[in-house]
Amino acid sequence: MPVTTQPDPVLDRPDAAAPATAPSDSGIRISDAAARAGVSARTLRYYEELGLLTPSLYTAGGERRYTDEDLEHLARILELREVLGMNLDEIREFLSLETRLDELRATYRATKGSTTKKARTEQKATLQEAMVLNESLAEQISTKLERMDGFRAKLRHDAQRCRELLAELD
Amino acid sequence: MPVTTQPDPVLDRPDAAAPATAPSDSGIRISDAAARAGVSARTLRYYEELGLLTPSLYTAGGERRYTDEDLEHLARILELREVLGMNLDEIREFLSLETRLDELRATYRATKGSTTKKARTEQKATLQEAMVLNESLAEQISTKLERMDGFRAKLRHDAQRCRELLAELD
DNA sequence: TATGACCCTGACGTTAACGTTAAACTTTTC
DNA sequence: GAAAAGTTTAACGTTAACGTCAGGGTCATA
Numbered sequence: 001m002p003v004t005t006q007p008d009p010v011l012d013r014p015d016a017a018a019p020a021t022a023p024s025d026s027g028i029r030i031s032d033a034a035a036r037a038g039v040s041a042r043t044l045r046y047y048e049e050l051g052l053l054t055p056s057l058y059t060a061g062g063e064r065r066y067t068d069e070d071l072e073h074l075a076r077i078l079e080l081r082e083v084l085g086m087n088l089d090e091i092r093e094f095l096s097l098e099t100r101l102d103e104l105r106a107t108y109r110a111t112k113g114s115t116t117k118k119a120r121t122e123q124k125a126t127l128q129e130a131m132v133l134n135e136s137l138a139e140q141i142s143t144k145l146e147r148m149d150g151f152r153a154k155l156r157h158d159a160q161r162c163r164e165l166l167a168e169l170d
Numbered sequence: 171m172p173v174t175t176q177p178d179p180v181l182d183r184p185d186a187a188a189p190a191t192a193p194s195d196s197g198i199r200i201s202d203a204a205a206r207a208g209v210s211a212r213t214l215r216y217y218e219e220l221g222l223l224t225p226s227l228y229t230a231g232g233e234r235r236y237t238d239e240d241l242e243h244l245a246r247i248l249e250l251r252e253v254l255g256m257n258l259d260e261i262r263e264f265l266s267l268e269t270r271l272d273e274l275r276a277t278y279r280a281t282k283g284s285t286t287k288k289a290r291t292e293q294k295a296t297l298q299e300a301m302v303l304n305e306s307l308a309e310q311i312s313t314k315l316e317r318m319d320g321f322r323a324k325l326r327h328d329a330q331r332c333r334e335l336l337a338e339l340d
Numbered sequence: 341t342a343t344g345a346c347c348c349t350g351a352c353g354t355t356a357a358c359g360t361t362a363a364a365c366t367t368t369t370c
Numbered sequence: 371g372a373a374a375a376g377t378t379t380a381a382c383g384t385t386a387a388c389g390t391c392a393g394g395g396t397c398a399t400a
Contacts, residue, residue: 029397031346040346041387043308061396063347083317085255087386101332108335111219120339127336131329138325141318147253148315155308162271162301169297200368201376211360211377231366233377257356 027057037074044074050079052092060105084141094133101130175336197227197235207244214244222247222262264303271300 032039044064047053053074057065066074080086080094104126108115115123201207204211214234215221223244236244250256250264274296278285283295 009256029346039386042390045348046388059347059396061347062349063396064248079317079321083314084323089386105335124336124339127332127339131332134325134332138322138329140205141322141325144253145315145318145322147249148311148318151249151253152311154306155304155311157270159301159304159308162297162304164296165179165275166297166301169294199376199377210358212360215378216358229366229377231377233366259356 026097027055027067027070030066032066033066033071033074036071037078038079042134043066047074047077049086049091052088052095094137096134097130100126196238197225197237200225200234200236203236203241203244206241207248209248217244217247217258220258222258222265256310264307267300267303270296332337 010056028036029046030140034044044053044066048055048064055064055070057067059065077091077095086094104123106129107144108123111119118140198206199216204214204274207214213222214236215242218225223240225234225236225239225240229235247261249263252259253256256264274293278293281289
């Protein structure tokens with residue numbers, strides 16, 4: 001037995017639609033996953049330890065197997081780290097809120113409006129929380145963008161002065 | 171004797187023009203400088219240890235005194251750290267190149283074109299180096315700006331979906 | 341089925357960027 | 371001019387995010 005997934009991994013996908021290209025399945029090993037993402041295997045184990053990225057498959061022998069979905073998740077983590085400069089704790093917070101939003105949307109679609117008042121207020125609370133974090137993040141990003149843009153302008157100005165000096169030197 | 175600056179600190183400024191507001195002079199102590207910049211005194215000592223920021227004054231007793239100019243320099247360091255996410259080594263490299271450019275401009279103006287060929291080729295080399303670093307930095311910033319902007323767009327989209335859901339919940 | 345290539349789980353090591361503390365010295369203030 | 375407040379150097383401590391290594395299993399392939 002190669003893999004310890006009892007339910008069919010294709011028919012049971014959270015997203016009902018069949019994937020574009022049938023996955024070569026059973027996932028890839030950790031070193032390959034790491035190489036594709038440009039990180040080390042140790043990093044993947046560490047992220048798992050922190051609860052950031054759990055491979056969706058394990059072999060019977062206990063080896064990690066990563067799916068394409070896992071790799072996408074990893075890419076999101078790395079984007080938050082590299083582009084936004086978040087530390088791993090902030091990333092976990094952000095991702096957990098994202099997950100809760102997804103769940104909320106799922107249950108919302110499932111119950112289709114016929115929810116109790118209690119459930120509805122809870123959903124509202126989650127949505128509010130999401131909005132708050134979203135807006136605070138967007139604001140931080142905007143100010144950072146402005147400052148970076150200002151810096152870039154200074155760089156351009158400096159470059160111009162360099163060019164002028166070079167020109168004067170014939 | 172309060173300060174160990176033999177020449178007059180006002181008349182001997184590198185920039186000949188008199189400062190807009192006569193400085194209350196003799197500089198501020200380390201903890202005040204740190205507080206103004208929003209960092210710790212330890213950080214200032216550490217930056218000095220790394221050669222990033224040397225206070226322009228010392229009391230006879232050996233205490234650091236920071237001038238407004240020092241604080242501006244510190245602000246630049248912090249901008250490189252916070253906005254661009256540079257580490258302290260990268261910051262030092264960048265600042266040292268900036269300093270060399272300033273020196274180059276100074277000697278250029280001083281000699282007013284009457285330089286030897288050897289000196290001129292050296293100046294050209296420095297300018298080229300500066301341009302290379304400048305462009306590489308500008309490029310990095312641009313790609314980072316794009317990715318951050320993309321992320322912000324995703325956030326906006328998410329926020330919109332949240333608002334729609336909230337509206338549906340009446 | 342053997343064997344080389346991988347992987348597992350500890351566990352300790354590393355680096356950057358400071359934090360903290362101690363013991364002695366300066367500066368300021370009353 | 372003496373206490374209070376602040377500073378100095380030196381040295382060890384801390385945290386995040388992994389690196390590295392040992393000892394022992396697992397996988398793929400010939």
